[in-house]
Amino acid sequence: MYRVARNVFLGRGTAVNFVVLREGRDLTLIDAGYPADASAVVAGIEQIGHRWEDVRAVLVTHAHVDHVGGLPALLGRGEVPVFAHSRELPNVHGSAHEQASVGDVVRHSWKPRGARWLAAIAMAGGAQHVSLPSAEPFPQEGRLDLPGGPIPVLSGGHTSGHTGFLLPDVGMLASGDALVTGHPLTRQTGPQLLPSFFAHDPAAAVEGLSYLQHLSADTLLPGHGELWTGDLAQAVERVRAGASLPPRRT
Numbered sequence: 001m002y003r004v005a006r007n008v009f010l011g012r013g014t015a016v017n018f019v020v021l022r023e024g025r026d027l028t029l030i031d032a033g034y035p036a037d038a039s040a041v042v043a044g045i046e047q048i049g050h051r052w053e054d055v056r057a058v059l060v061t062h063a064h065v066d067h068v069g070g071l072p073a074l075l076g077r078g079e080v081p082v083f084a085h086s087r088e089l090p091n092v093h094g095s096a097h098e099q100a101s102v103g104d105v106v107r108h109s110w111k112p113r114g115a116r117w118l119a120a121i122a123m124a125g126g127a128q129h130v131s132l133p134s135a136e137p138f139p140q141e142g143r144l145d146l147p148g149g150p151i152p153v154l155s156g157g158h159t160s161g162h163t164g165f166l167l168p169d170v171g172m173l174a175s176g177d178a179l180v181t182g183h184p185l186t187r188q189t190g191p192q193l194l195p196s197f198f199a200h201d202p203a204a205a206v207e208g209l210s211y212l213q214h215l216s217a218d219t220l221l222p223g224h225g226e227l228w229t230g231d232l233a234q235a236v237e238r239v240r241a242g243a244s245l246p247p248r249r250t
């Protein structure tokens with residue numbers, strides 16, 4: 001796990017990231033990788049001198065298996081409240097499933113690099129449907145009273161209730177999959193959208209960038225790809241300008 005600020009850490013699962021915020025002995029975990037990444041989350045927490053029991057809450061950017069898959073095993077180690085945006089809760093609870101199908105993913109991953117990625121995510125439990133019936137809506141508006149004081153920023157499109165987390169004390173944005181900086185399916189690095197077939201509503205995913213554009217943050221901790229530092233407003237503008245959308249499905 002990489003220390004990206006005094007009390008902010010970026011961890012890596014199977015080509016997916018998670019974030020740990022620290023305040024004293026207490027931690028907040030943002031996302032938790034694929035089912036097989038639970039051990040990487042625990043290892044990351046131990047690497048910084050903590051234990052799973054120090055986690056006060058888990059925040060979910062969205063309910064895709066690469067972000068919540070590790071949680072059932074982690075919560076088996078000790079119950080921790082799990083929070084997501086109220087618009088995302090149907091996905092988190094399992095009553096909705098706004099995720100690209102296995103067929104979609106395979107169809108878009110025919111290149112050699114895609115095949116390697118597919119094999120890796122299959123091993124990591126990528127075909128599982130993970131639901132978390134105990135997840136709750138955020139306990140308050142604005143800054144959450146949790147270690148690190150993250151502020152949820154609804155940025156729907158990838159899923160209806162996808163949420164990034166602004167870390168105002170350090171000027172960082174845990175952007176989840178609303179804005180990433182790389183993915184095994186593309187050679188491109190730097191701020192970008194995921195391939196549009198991953199998004200529940202690709203047009204809304206582009207529109208949703210407007211919620212991120214003017215945040216006071218100059219560092220992205222994305223759901224996929226490397227940490228990125230720069231002018232967020234300009235980066236978002238470039239991504240929006242370059243976004244090409246497939247025709248809307250009817």
Ligand SMILES: [Zn+2]
Binds near residue numbers: 016064066067223224
């Ligand atoms: Zn993802």
